Amino acid sequence: MPTLYLLKTFSDSTFSLDVLIGEDDMTEHVDVVVAGGGPVGLMLAVELRLAGVAVTVLERRTDIDPTIKAGSLNSPTIQALYRRGMLPELEAARDENMRQFAAFAAQRSGGGGPAIPRFAGHFGGVMLDRDTIDQDDPVLVEQAHLGTLGLVSQQQFESMLERRARDLGVDVRRGVTLTGFHDTGDGVTVDTDSGTVTAGWLVGCDGGRSLVRKQAGFDFPGTAPEITAYQAMATLRGTEALEVGWHVTDTGVYAYGPHPGRILVAEFDGAPRDRTEPVTPAELQAAVRRVTGVDVGVDAITSATRFTDNARQATEYRKGRVLLAGDAAHVHSPFGGQGLNLGVGDAVNLGWKLAATVRGWAPDGLLDTYTAERHPVGEWVLDWTRAQIAIMRPDPHARAIRAVVADLASRGDGATYLATRISGVWQRYDLPGEHPLVGRSAPDLAFADGSRLADHLHDGRALLVDLRDDAGLRRSADGYADRLTVLTATADDTDLRALLVRPDGYVAWAATDAADTGPDKYLGLWLGAPVGD
Known part of the structure; x- marks a missing residue:
C-alpha cells in the first residue's frame, strides 16, 4: 500500500511551520534546530522564540539528567533570567535550597560538627569568607539587590527553562537523537532517529562530546586532563570526621556538603579510564577513603558522575549554517561552577543575533560578533579553571602557591578580586563607543514609576x-x-x-x-x- 501523507500548517502571528506527516516518515522545516535540550539549548530556544523564530529542540534524554552538577548561578545568568521576568521562579528555588542548607547545618551541629561557614564561593578549594569581601565595591554594589538568587541547582534551572520554553511555544522533543546533518549552504538537513528536519540553521548545544562539533569539523585544541574526580549524592556513614567545605589532603582534594550526602573527591592520577560505566558504591567509597583518609562508607548512590579537567575550546563558534554554544564550544573542569553560566551567556548573546538573521533585519556581520564577543570570555574561563587545578595538585610547589593564594584570599582586596571574578560581574564586551558603560551589562536603573x-x-x-x-x-x-x-x-x-x-x-x-x-x-x-x- 502506498504511504499516505498529510500536509498541515501551524501558524500564529509570528511564524508558520509546515509539517509533512507520513505513515513511516516525517519531514519538517523550521527556522532553527537546537541539538541538546539542557540549560544552554533551552535558554537559546527561549531567546529565539521571544523573537518570533520557529525553533525545535532535540534532546536524546527523555527526562532531565538527575546527575549532580552545577549548584549555583553567577551574576550574568541571574541578570539574564531577571530581565526575562523569571525572578519569582529563582526565588522559589533559592528558598527551597536554603531550607536544605539549614537542615544540613542543624544535623552537623547536633552531631558535634561545625555549622556551614558563610562563604562566597571558592578558588581551587580556597574558600572565600563573605565577611572579608568589600561589599561596597562598586561592581558588587551594582548587583546587590539580586541577593543570593544564585543558589539554584542545574536541575531546578533546567526545569524552569523547559517550562518557559514550552509556554512560549518551543517544540521541545525529548527522546529524539540527532544522528547526522548536512549543511546545504542555504540551510541544514538534520537527520534524527525519528525522521528528518530541514532548518535554516543548526546550533550544537549537545555537550562536550558534541556530534555537531565533530561532524561539522570545528577545530577543538586545548590541554590534556590530569585528574579523576567524582561528584555524588549518596547515602554515607562514618562522616563525623569529614569537615564541611573544601579541603586539600596529601592525596587530592575533597568537598563535603552543603547537602547531606553530597561529596566530591579529586585525585591527580590522570583521566578516568572509563567515563561511560555507572559509578558503583564500592568505587566511590574507595576514592573517598583514599583522598580523605576517613573510613567513610557508601551504602547507596542517588546520583554520581566522574569528571576530569580536559580543557578545550573551538577556535570559532560558527561554520556556515552551523553554530556551537555551551560545552559543545568549550570544555573545562567544573570547579567553581563556571561551565553552566558560560554556556547560558553564549545562548543569550547568540539568541537575538541569530533571530535577527532569520528575520532578515540583521546588519552585515552581526552573527560574526557572536564568536568575537564570546570566545574571549570562554578563553578566560578555561585559564581560570586551569589555575585552580594548578593550586590543587598535591606536590610541594603547588602547595606553596596555594598558601600564597590562601593568604591573598584572606585579605579584603584579594577576596574582593576573587569574588568579582567568580561572580562574573567583571564581564564586558569590546564594543565601539566612547562611554564607559558601552559593552557592560546595563545598570538596573530604578525609574520614578516604580519599575526597573x-x-x-x-x-x-x-x-x-x-x-x-x-x-x-x-x-x-x-x-x-x-x-x-x-x-x-x-x-x-x-x-x-x-x-x-x-x-x-x-x-x-x-x-x-x-x-x-x-x-x-x-x-x-x-x-x-x-x-x-
Whole structure:
C-alpha cells in the first residue's frame, strides 16, 4: 500500500511551520534546530522564540539528567533570567535550597560538627569568607539587590527553562537523537532517529562530546586532563570526621556538603579510564577513603558522575549554517561552577543575533560578533579553571602557591578580586563607543514609576531609554518599532541622558550630556536599517 501523507500548517502571528506527516516518515522545516535540550539549548530556544523564530529542540534524554552538577548561578545568568521576568521562579528555588542548607547545618551541629561557614564561593578549594569581601565595591554594589538568587541547582534551572520554553511555544522533543546533518549552504538537513528536519540553521548545544562539533569539523585544541574526580549524592556513614567545605589532603582534594550526602573527591592520577560505566558504591567509597583518609562508607548512590579537567575550546563558534554554544564550544573542569553560566551567556548573546538573521533585519556581520564577543570570555574561563587545578595538585610547589593564594584570599582586596571574578560581574564586551558603560551589562536603573530597567526587557527586544524627554532622540528610533522599545522615564542617582540596550542586556550606546553624539550610528550598527530604507 502506498504511504499516505498529510500536509498541515501551524501558524500564529509570528511564524508558520509546515509539517509533512507520513505513515513511516516525517519531514519538517523550521527556522532553527537546537541539538541538546539542557540549560544552554533551552535558554537559546527561549531567546529565539521571544523573537518570533520557529525553533525545535532535540534532546536524546527523555527526562532531565538527575546527575549532580552545577549548584549555583553567577551574576550574568541571574541578570539574564531577571530581565526575562523569571525572578519569582529563582526565588522559589533559592528558598527551597536554603531550607536544605539549614537542615544540613542543624544535623552537623547536633552531631558535634561545625555549622556551614558563610562563604562566597571558592578558588581551587580556597574558600572565600563573605565577611572579608568589600561589599561596597562598586561592581558588587551594582548587583546587590539580586541577593543570593544564585543558589539554584542545574536541575531546578533546567526545569524552569523547559517550562518557559514550552509556554512560549518551543517544540521541545525529548527522546529524539540527532544522528547526522548536512549543511546545504542555504540551510541544514538534520537527520534524527525519528525522521528528518530541514532548518535554516543548526546550533550544537549537545555537550562536550558534541556530534555537531565533530561532524561539522570545528577545530577543538586545548590541554590534556590530569585528574579523576567524582561528584555524588549518596547515602554515607562514618562522616563525623569529614569537615564541611573544601579541603586539600596529601592525596587530592575533597568537598563535603552543603547537602547531606553530597561529596566530591579529586585525585591527580590522570583521566578516568572509563567515563561511560555507572559509578558503583564500592568505587566511590574507595576514592573517598583514599583522598580523605576517613573510613567513610557508601551504602547507596542517588546520583554520581566522574569528571576530569580536559580543557578545550573551538577556535570559532560558527561554520556556515552551523553554530556551537555551551560545552559543545568549550570544555573545562567544573570547579567553581563556571561551565553552566558560560554556556547560558553564549545562548543569550547568540539568541537575538541569530533571530535577527532569520528575520532578515540583521546588519552585515552581526552573527560574526557572536564568536568575537564570546570566545574571549570562554578563553578566560578555561585559564581560570586551569589555575585552580594548578593550586590543587598535591606536590610541594603547588602547595606553596596555594598558601600564597590562601593568604591573598584572606585579605579584603584579594577576596574582593576573587569574588568579582567568580561572580562574573567583571564581564564586558569590546564594543565601539566612547562611554564607559558601552559593552557592560546595563545598570538596573530604578525609574520614578516604580519599575526597573530589567522590567522593560522581558520581551527580548532592544531598549532605547530617554531620561530627558528628548523628542529628537525618540525620532531617531523611527523605523525600528518592530525590534526596539522606546521608554521615556526619569530616574534618580544617574547622570545619564539616554541609554541604548541590546536585547541581551548589554549597553550599545550611552549619553550623559547634550553634546553627546546621538544613537543613530549605533542603532544601525546593531539593529540594521530602519523599515522604509
